[in-house]
Amino acid sequence: MRVLSDPLTGAAATRRTSRRAAGPLAAALAVVLLGGCTGAPASGEDGSGTTAQAAVRSAPGDVVASVPLTVGGTEVTVDVHPLVRAGEHVVLTYDLVPDGEEDVRLGGRFGSELRGEYVRLADLRTKHVHVQARSQEGEVVGSPQELYRLPAPGVRVQRAFAAPAEGTGTMGVMLPGAYLEAVPVVDGEVPAPVLATGDDGAPAAGGRVRPIDLEAVAEAPVHGLESFTRELSGAVDVLESSEHVRINLGGDVLFDSGSSSLGAEALAVVEAAAARLSTRAPGVVEVVGHTDDVGAAATNQVLSERRAQAVADALAGLIDTDRYELRPSGRGEAQPLVPNTTEENRAANRRVVLTLTSGAASGSQVGSAGELPEFEGPVATGTLGVEIDGVRRWRCTAPAVERVGDSLLVTLDVTALDDAVDSAIAPGALSGIRSYRGEGTSVPRHVLGLTLMAGSSAVHPYDYLAGTGPEGEEVWHTLGELDTLQRVDGGQTLRFVAVYPSVGDVETVTLQLDDVLGAKPFRLTDVPVVG
Template identity: 30%
Template structure:
């Protein structure tokens, strides 16, 4: 069963079944994965206590206070320890949890922080280590699907396994708790935790495919739909809409073309040279020969104009057309055909990218908020718009800038009557197509359970959370909460973690857009969120 479930094939369910699962989880039916205990809701303060250290040169754990379903906990996190088992390198993150004596019920600490049966089957383990300098992450390899709940007044040692970690410090993503920076130590380092590696590996049953770290990627879309940009560690790909840059069935650049191509030229100018590939694409309207010629002519027109906007002398430029042969999405609707009418520009600098987003240069005004709007520290009160009712209060005191990334810890609180529905059902989800992520990839359950709809508005772009592609999977996971099937009771709080690309601004705007394509989504916006160094 282990090998079969780990084949990397995302779980696909009918729309009705998918929409039902989170609702069932919200009322406890899916909690059978964790010993029939209710899903914990975390109210966390992630400030290290006195005497703790986040310095990579120290060996101490970082101690934080957290609250799960109103039950108080103390967590000692890290350091990560490099070890070896049967000739194979691995890393282990120790977490020591203590429950307050006056707690009234047991809490599922392991299920919340590491993940349980559902997260294992669907390939979206919750615990992740982030290398901000190298722009990559490790997903836990632990395949342990049941961890005993933590009783009041008791303590518990959690041991999560990872593939080899080759850096001196990492930022730990603690789901619904916060981000904690901890050192990475060799097992024989003085002061490093002494771990029973054999017993830990036996209990974790590590999943080998998840050993490899995944590069972090950055994705943004122009607000007017004129372009989208994707940046990996090796290249930047910009899709320019032919509907904006060309007249219908023409290879002559439109009056609006420069507003789009100037942004691309600016990205090219940031580097000293490399490979530049420009490829034209069409939809399936008209015959193959016509579409092939049109795609070639449009690609050449874009290449010529880019050469006028910036010096391409240090770039190896290739220009081609694919006609209708390589659609981005099926040509089964007018909206999809519009997506397929594009010119794709792939910028591969010598030595790789610097991780910066490719930004559009379109003169687009910030769209009006689709729902309540307020300053991040003050928060907004969001009311459900469907029959289920509910209210959630959302605040964001600040975001932390670190090595080209922005770390946010939003506070969600149940308003009058509580949230009414699970948080992934309208409050923070990506309002795109069911089972598809922001890029349009079929991502299975992670698209339904996650907080992928928390975007930044910057200039003329909508910027999505940083994402990553695990080995053997076909869709990117957002670097945010991946399992938000919790309901909030009135007054109950939860911390929601998310990582965005750095926009370079002193303040940011967090925007959750309204529904589209028939998916329930409640619009809200937080403005003037301060950015602090961390």
């Protein structure tokens, strides 16, 4: 199948005479929220949406959110029920109801190609993602086991996950095409596994399904979310999780060749690093210098030690060293980040790395200083969108970016500007072939790969280590769309979403598809930040 990456028009051009209308703004705003579930956090003191207040207003059988999505060339409404606690697990129930009288071929959306990780639970306060539970045989626990065609009356889907901590009143639910910020977590009976249809509430025809068997759960993974950002045009790389932060400072920005004296541009770099360290709980900061392999190994060892000491001395004037003990050391050329085979790789290996193992003490904000870097490719505002010609024509728009707690929900709408029906050409080239994490890592081939830009800072979506690939590489999944290679007929819009770390107090951001192998680059500017 040939894949093209392209932007499309803003609001979805729907064809349904529907029982529910789609909203016009971001993915979360396309959700019809009912009962006690809202798009904003529950009224807990910490604003996290984790109090039980939202849950007391919802019963297990209630529909708390309805999401209209384009699936298989038609509109399908996803009716989401509360998460029901059952011992060590919670059960998510959602109903897929097509708008039409014919069965719908689901393809990858809500399918099984990615082993059930299209639908996930998220706790953005603690920065964790819950993946669907599996049996000893590796099958998802719940019904249906696989779903390739959606019957016209609709289907009820149930899946088990690890339960959140006691007292958690809401969790986020990531769906293909939408993120629900605050789905209630309730106690009670798990809803029946079969969707009721018709006015009499009778089960759908042929709907004999066993109740979910939680005894079959062998594993219910919970992964810590990490974030990867680049500030000051890449001079500062930050890899952050709930347990640690690693800050990579580019050596060529800090020092002149062969020198251990900080250069003129170094202050802004060290200040950015200090700002990120100060958001963490107190602990020991390892300051480690590295060099390339040019010159004698002994000389490089001494140079790396002196550079680490210079950075530590500069940091000492910016942070409280009684709370953040600085331990400088050098590794010389012994631990290259990448092979020293090119000048570009050698530059990457010349660095000073700060590592602090401690929890986050306050919300970490990515800096938004500096100018937006130059860009080669189509550029337009998020509202207007960019258009790309190919075998099919597309328009990509970004109506808004929504604040979700201390994070950002990014929405990309991709519209087909032709009249094709059931075409083999789909908007799949929305990411590059290689992972932004570098060598030894990979991401799903058609993951939504937008970079969020604020000033000279580049922000990637939250991600988590999902497993190991066939060649031993780390496989990372983002908290967002894992497969954009989906059917979309002419005039229809596919909506893709992903969740990102927050940036500073900004009114607009830029979203771009970077110019990397396998992608068709574009940039959307002036995307409003709302909420």
